């Protein structure tokens with residue numbers, strides 16, 4: 001019997017931590033992949049006990065457990081694009097970098113998650129050097145927010161000229177694109193500006209700032225949208241265009257659930273596409 005012709009299903013993999021509250025981490029990534037029409041896979045690095053009020057517990061997995069998940073995926077299901085989120089320790093970073101290299105996963109988005117919005121550490125301080133040394137050289141794109149960019153570049157960022165200098169320094173660590181997100185700065189400004197550096201030119205992505213406290217998981221959701229688009233063979237600039245529209249809709253329709261910082265709304269982008277809002 002001949003095998004039935006299969007429609008091409010694009011597949012994306014997230015290597016990240018679990019957020020029990022469902023707004024960030026693996027949960028945000030898988031919801032975003034699904035909404036953008038991509039089959040989602042996951043390798044868990046840690047379990048967090050977390051809700052809209054903050055992080056109540058962090059339970060990292062053994063490096064062997066992460067390696068085993070990546071081997072299960074790598075030997076059977078080839079992802080079209082991969083993202084990393086919370087990696088927690090240098091041991092986990094090494095395990096991930098080794099498997100990403102071994103399987104040749106070159107459509108890699110590294111979201112250098114360091115601290116949750118409430119201030120809980122999601123990456124040990126001594127792991128930053130491992131991230132720079134082993135993972136950034138493998139990345140197609142890295143998506144730091146301003147505090148993460150300060151730690152990676154080793155410089156204080158106060159104006160746009162500083163952001164450009166930091167982006168250059170991070171680009172020199174190996175990623176082909178640096179996407180420096182502006183959500184955390186100029187919170188009184190009516191616009192949010194992300195800066196993208198491809199090694200030659202700077203591009204500014206400006207969007208109206210949404211006044212809301214429901215921003216739990218913005219970074220994860222944005223990098224997952226980028227990854228979903230790359231999985232469908234879009235270029236990085238094309239992927240950014242859709243990811244910005246996805247995150248903007250998700251923030252604009254942020255969910256008022258729980259009694260703290262509610263999650264972004266992963267349904268919002270497709271609801272708009274389908275004319276439901």
Ligand SMILES: Nc1ncnc2c1ncn2[C@@H]1O[C@H](COP(=O)(O)OP(=O)(O)OP(=O)(O)O)[C@@H](O)[C@H]1O
Nearest residue numbers: 145181182183184192209210217218219220222247
């Ligand atoms: N209030 C806002 N209004 C509109 N866009 C926003 C807002 N906050 C963040 N964004 C956009 O969301 C995306 C994620 O940015 P942000 O700087 O919040 O990431 P992050 O700090 O890594 O998130 P997290 O705190 O979840 O780790 C960026 O494209 C940014 O421009």
Ligand SMILES: Cc1ncc(CO)c(N)n1
Nearest residue numbers: 017018019024025086116
């Ligand atoms: C598991 C996890 N990953 C990433 C973030 C960053 O938003 C978070 N709060 N929790």
